[in-house]
Amino acid sequence: MPGKRATPEIRKNQIIAAADLVLLEAGIDAFTIDQVIAKAGIAKGTVYNYYKNKDQILAELGGKAIKLMYEYFEEHIGKHVHSVDKIKALCLACYQFNKHYPQYFELISYMERPEFDINTTGYLKLSQGLQSFTEQLIQEGQAKKELRPNLDAATTHYIIWAFCVGVVEFVDTKKRLLANHHEIDQEQMVKTFAEILTVGMAV
Amino acid sequence: MPGKRATPEIRKNQIIAAADLVLLEAGIDAFTIDQVIAKAGIAKGTVYNYYKNKDQILAELGGKAIKLMYEYFEEHIGKHVHSVDKIKALCLACYQFNKHYPQYFELISYMERPEFDINTTGYLKLSQGLQSFTEQLIQEGQAKKELRPNLDAATTHYIIWAFCVGVVEFVDTKKRLLANHHEIDQEQMVKTFAEILTVGMAV
Amino acid sequence: MPGKRATPEIRKNQIIAAADLVLLEAGIDAFTIDQVIAKAGIAKGTVYNYYKNKDQILAELGGKAIKLMYEYFEEHIGKHVHSVDKIKALCLACYQFNKHYPQYFELISYMERPEFDINTTGYLKLSQGLQSFTEQLIQEGQAKKELRPNLDAATTHYIIWAFCVGVVEFVDTKKRLLANHHEIDQEQMVKTFAEILTVGMAV
Amino acid sequence: MPGKRATPEIRKNQIIAAADLVLLEAGIDAFTIDQVIAKAGIAKGTVYNYYKNKDQILAELGGKAIKLMYEYFEEHIGKHVHSVDKIKALCLACYQFNKHYPQYFELISYMERPEFDINTTGYLKLSQGLQSFTEQLIQEGQAKKELRPNLDAATTHYIIWAFCVGVVEFVDTKKRLLANHHEIDQEQMVKTFAEILTVGMAV
DNA sequence: TATGAATGAGTGTTCATTCAT
DNA sequence: AATGAATGAACACTCATTCAT
Numbered sequence: 001m002p003g004k005r006a007t008p009e010i011r012k013n014q015i016i017a018a019a020d021l022v023l024l025e026a027g028i029d030a031f032t033i034d035q036v037i038a039k040a041g042i043a044k045g046t047v048y049n050y051y052k053n054k055d056q057i058l059a060e061l062g063g064k065a066i067k068l069m070y071e072y073f074e075e076h077i078g079k080h081v082h083s084v085d086k087i088k089a090l091c092l093a094c095y096q097f098n099k100h101y102p103q104y105f106e107l108i109s110y111m112e113r114p115e116f117d118i119n120t121t122g123y124l125k126l127s128q129g130l131q132s133f134t135e136q137l138i139q140e141g142q143a144k145k146e147l148r149p150n151l152d153a154a155t156t157h158y159i160i161w162a163f164c165v166g167v168v169e170f171v172d173t174k175k176r177l178l179a180n181h182h183e184i185d186q187e188q189m190v191k192t193f194a195e196i197l198t199v200g201m202a203v
Numbered sequence: 204m205p206g207k208r209a210t211p212e213i214r215k216n217q218i219i220a221a222a223d224l225v226l227l228e229a230g231i232d233a234f235t236i237d238q239v240i241a242k243a244g245i246a247k248g249t250v251y252n253y254y255k256n257k258d259q260i261l262a263e264l265g266g267k268a269i270k271l272m273y274e275y276f277e278e279h280i281g282k283h284v285h286s287v288d289k290i291k292a293l294c295l296a297c298y299q300f301n302k303h304y305p306q307y308f309e310l311i312s313y314m315e316r317p318e319f320d321i322n323t324t325g326y327l328k329l330s331q332g333l334q335s336f337t338e339q340l341i342q343e344g345q346a347k348k349e350l351r352p353n354l355d356a357a358t359t360h361y362i363i364w365a366f367c368v369g370v371v372e373f374v375d376t377k378k379r380l381l382a383n384h385h386e387i388d389q390e391q392m393v394k395t396f397a398e399i400l401t402v403g404m405a406v
Numbered sequence: 407m408p409g410k411r412a413t414p415e416i417r418k419n420q421i422i423a424a425a426d427l428v429l430l431e432a433g434i435d436a437f438t439i440d441q442v443i444a445k446a447g448i449a450k451g452t453v454y455n456y457y458k459n460k461d462q463i464l465a466e467l468g469g470k471a472i473k474l475m476y477e478y479f480e481e482h483i484g485k486h487v488h489s490v491d492k493i494k495a496l497c498l499a500c501y502q503f504n505k506h507y508p509q510y511f512e513l514i515s516y517m518e519r520p521e522f523d524i525n526t527t528g529y530l531k532l533s534q535g536l537q538s539f540t541e542q543l544i545q546e547g548q549a550k551k552e553l554r555p556n557l558d559a560a561t562t563h564y565i566i567w568a569f570c571v572g573v574v575e576f577v578d579t580k581k582r583l584l585a586n587h588h589e590i591d592q593e594q595m596v597k598t599f600a601e602i603l604t605v606g607m608a609v
Numbered sequence: 610m611p612g613k614r615a616t617p618e619i620r621k622n623q624i625i626a627a628a629d630l631v632l633l634e635a636g637i638d639a640f641t642i643d644q645v646i647a648k649a650g651i652a653k654g655t656v657y658n659y660y661k662n663k664d665q666i667l668a669e670l671g672g673k674a675i676k677l678m679y680e681y682f683e684e685h686i687g688k689h690v691h692s693v694d695k696i697k698a699l700c701l702a703c704y705q706f707n708k709h710y711p712q713y714f715e716l717i718s719y720m721e722r723p724e725f726d727i728n729t730t731g732y733l734k735l736s737q738g739l740q741s742f743t744e745q746l747i748q749e750g751q752a753k754k755e756l757r758p759n760l761d762a763a764t765t766h767y768i769i770w771a772f773c774v775g776v777v778e779f780v781d782t783k784k785r786l787l788a789n790h791h792e793i794d795q796e797q798m799v800k801t802f803a804e805i806l807t808v809g810m811a812v
Numbered sequence: 813t814a815t816g817a818a819t820g821a822g823t824g825t826t827c828a829t830t831c832a833t
Numbered sequence: 834a835a836t837g838a839a840t841g842a843a844c845a846c847t848c849a850t851t852c853a854t
Binding site: 435516519521561564565567568569570571572573575594595598599601602603605606607 | 636638639718764767768770771772773774775776797798801802804805806808809810
């Protein structure tokens with residue numbers, strides 16, 4: 001008994017929305033199509049009418065995540081003028097994004113396994129775009145003599161990312177394990193880090 | 204043909220030793236009880252006489268991992284005298300441990316899962332011990348006037364950890380993705396970070 | 407956007423033509439309705455307006471296959487005068503048809519299945535027609551005193567068919583299996599068989 | 610709830626017996642593990658405790674089939690002395706085997722697809738042994754001057770097989786399709802064929 | 813009449829867990 | 834205490850068929 005009709009656009013949104021929830025609740029390793037259809041209230045076959053396979057769904061989710069991240073960054077960093085402020089804002093934005101969408105990072109790791117079937121051309125471009133974004137930030141800062149010229153843009157980019165990702169991954173772990181954990185103000189931690197970092201990077 | 208008798212202690216060690224090898228060789232995602240019993244040369248039922256379920260085995264393994272990490276740190280940091288050097292050594296040790304035993308870090312991530320069933324008190328104690336280790340390091344440094352007194356020990360502990368964890372997780376990820384990726388010297392990056400960090404922390 | 411109107415006859419032809427191509431390209435095991443509609447450029451529902459199910463399409467295709475076979479035979483055998491030559495030509499034609507259109511033979515095997523749903527009377531009629539063709543050949547030969555009178559026409563018909571079908575099925579099978587297989591000239595084999603057969607059948 | 614215990618031997622027999630029935634009733638293309646477990650009354654996992662995958666079950670079935678065939682042949686041909694009688698007996702035995710176990714031939718075809726996963730060393734040997742059996746028969750006949758010396762042993766082997774296989778495949782098809790089919794005495798047909806064949810092969 | 817989105821029973825395979833022996 | 838055969842819920846993916854539009 002075929003169900004109700006819906007425009008392709010709506011159905012795809014419905015599937016992605018369900019998939020997003022599943023990713024959020026279960027994480028990438030426990031992400032299953034069965035959970036997606038349960039959440040969406042549709043049949044299994046329907047999913048495969050819109051997406052070739054599980055990886056395509058995840059790729060779309062990943063694409064949305066990266067796009068969102070990009071916009072998030074532009075919005076938070078754009079309003080600052082001085083490079084040091086921009087880098088501080090970047091640290092905070094990076095942290096906050098990972099904080100709000102923790103599973104997206106796992107997703108990106110998952111998508112980057114060599115066996116992952118990416119056909120979505122958009123994804124790779126966005127991923128590279130994101131890297132360029134940070135690197136340009138640093139190079140502009142060096143051009144404007146606001147940042148030390150001997151800093152490697154790529155290395156700095158990775159330091160920032162690595163730290164922000166690590167904060168989310170690691171501190172969350174601790175939070176759950178240690179019941180008597182004296183609450184840590186993560187945001188304050190990121191700001192402290194950004195402070196230390198920019199002190200070291202400024203001219 | 205019933206297997207040899209052994210004290211519970213010996214049996215448990217036997218199981219854990221086998222599980223450790225399996226984790227090392229297969230990684231957390233491919234870790235199965237079948238592989239453990241094959242390595243240990245015992246029957247499946249025997250495993251379940253000593254451990255309630257797979258998670259309990261992994262939790263014990265996680266405990267051993269943390270203990271190992273602890274020893275690793277003591278060995279690498281103990282030989283330094285000045286707090287700044289100790290912190291630099293801590294950064295490097297943290298990075299290297301995660302680099303050498305990536306499976307242990309995967310394991311800890313796996314144990315993070317909300318549905319993971321931890322009853323092992325041992326794990327939590329060790330985890331706290333590890334935290335104390337770093338915090339004492341910092342407090343001693345502050346007592347010896349080698350580190351700035353206004354730094355919060357816990358925050359600093361997390362900054363170091365978060366960064367080192369992040370390096371392993373994040374940079375590895377990127378490395379696989381970007382074909383035109385200009386090779387990054389991770390160790391150099393960690394050293395750069397440690398430099399910046401300690402500059403900001405020293406008196 | 408509803409498709410163009412067309413007489414049922416035209417629609418059916420359109421579907422069958424597409425199905426024929428699919429069978430040719432994909433073989434019976436990979437034959438799907440989805441491929442048929444892709445080739446025909448019509449909607450799935452339309453197919454089911456003209457054919458009750460997949461089997462009905464295949465049955466009609468089977469009918470066409472048999473008709474084609476019939477024509478193939480007439481063309482190859484008609485030009486011969488002596489019954490012995492006609493029978494030799496029949497053997498070769500039978501072999502060659504199966505060799506050139508293996509999918510049609512697969513199709514007939516598929517239609518054999520007890521669960522196969524045949525309602526098409528056409529198929530059966532053609533199948534009988536084909537049998538009559540061979541039998542008349544033999545009876546004519548007997549009337550012209552070119553073939554032994556005590557041969558049963560039906561039996562001979564089946565001997566010829568059984569052999570030719572067997573050659574295709576069996577030898578192909580073996581060819582793939584045995585690496586050290588000394589190459590067999592199938593066509594020569596059929597000719598040898600035809601020779602032996604007609605020696606035994608001639609007056 | 611784990612079921613009753615049984616010796617491995619018994620369980621394997623149970624699975625193979627069920628698989629044999631499924632093959633007989635459904636044919637190779639419709640052969641599924643689900644049907645096997647339904648017939649055997651066991652759980653799916655149990656099957657995979659005894660066989661690595663579906664192909665291994667089919668390989669065992671195929672191995673049994675070939676062994677059976679071999680024994681069947683030796684039994685029926687061994688008692689004859691003259692080569693002509695041996696070949697006649699071979700034709701009949703070949704026919705009768707395929708008649709009794711029609712699905713075994715489909716199975717062998719299936720096993721010989723290149724993607725089939727054969728580890729059973731026994732199978733290939735038996736398959737080759739079967740071929741040698743026929744060829745030796747012919748060569749002995751030639752040595753004893755009972756058969757024409759210019760016949761190629763391999764070709765003759767294939768002619769016999771091809772015919773017998775074809776009889777089963779083709780005539781069965783017809784039987785099911787033609788309701789008003791005038792009953793054909795297949796056995797008589799095979800004997801007629803054997804007669805014609807040996808006339809042509811004898812000195 | 814034509815459509816094509818929706819369906820869901822199936823397919824082979826895995827593996828943590830149970831429990832009779 | 835030790836065993837290991839048995840279990841069955843999951844898993845990703847397919848495709849013939851249906852039926853509201």
